[in-house]
Amino acid sequence: MKPIRTMVTFALACGLQLGMGSTWAQDGLVTGSSGAVTYASGGVGSEQREALAAMRADFNLRLTFATRGSGEMRADVALTITDRKRNPVLSLDAAGPQVYVKLPPGTYWVNAKADEQEQSRSVTIGRNGAAREVYFYWGAKPDQATTQ
Template identity: 50%
Template sequence: MIDIGRMARALCVALACAALPAGAALAQGKLRTGTIGTVTYASGGNSVDERAALETMRAAFNLRLAFAVHDTGAKLGNVALVVEDVRQGPVFKLAGSGPLVYLKLPPGTYTVSATSKGVEQRRRVTLDRFGEARELFIYWVP
């Protein structure tokens, strides 16, 4: 059964996010959106409402990250995130991100560095000019 109230709240959050000026952040729980440099982002997902709001924005982002604990699959927030263009250096930094982070980046090859509790995970990802979205699931061993 569809929860119309939840869908309406998610739509309101998505519309509010779309109206934000560059560099702004929206605080609903821990859902954050905005632009850092040239990178538009959305980060959160701790609650059902946050995940629903992020789902409504999903198509607007070409790199979607999810952070979790390896054995249990428990969502992991409060991750320090750095995205570097392999040719130009850092293009995005966000402390306390996750457990879901959606990014809109130009085509290119990037190194994603995510750090939780002092343990860094690094992944390389290439985003092509055709705009196909990529998803990275990054897990930490407890």
Template identity: 45%
Template structure:
């Protein structure tokens, strides 16, 4: 009886592990920048959070008043010269990137509203949330 119970637990654990692996968004690369995009649904959000240690820029897109996540954001990350290094349509609600140390310009657009932020990436993790209601689209300055 104990052997059958142990087998059932192992099968259940394997099923849960494979389900979590299926929920994990696939990392991608663009111009040498690794990134992962997703977080639609609880399973995918958990899978994204499990990967957060692999990235140094964590972006979350949401609607401020309702708290609803957004997954329809056009995201562009540019260098200080204005060259687009990464461009991703239908981003969100979570977007993680691994960038070399430096200063970058982030442009995130949805519903005709474009957020522009400057961010300095160093050794510390940088996390930002952009809200699409009652949040100023004006650049608040360099985000340290």
């Protein structure tokens, strides 16, 4: 399975380098890059979830957006990731319900906004390559994100 994942990642990287633009969509899955940061956003429907699952190991930050109580996934989240000095490294207007990001090692702020409720979390990406999972939930009252 790893050779297929590697080929998908290589094809994506080649496509981006050949001028396909900073983002492209295939069956609703949006992928792209912003400087040294690459990302994939989607997860609506089984095809998108399968595509994300195939790329999972290539990303060190995995975000999930959902509604508290119902567990309904959210694909309408404004997402901004900034570095330690609050310089933007990634900004997406309608991200989710899952967003996978490949970031260089460092400390980042993840800001997610839905239903006029904004949540911010600090996330540190280490040099060891271990991935971080962050879950954001929105509901009747603002809630804390869960970080693993």
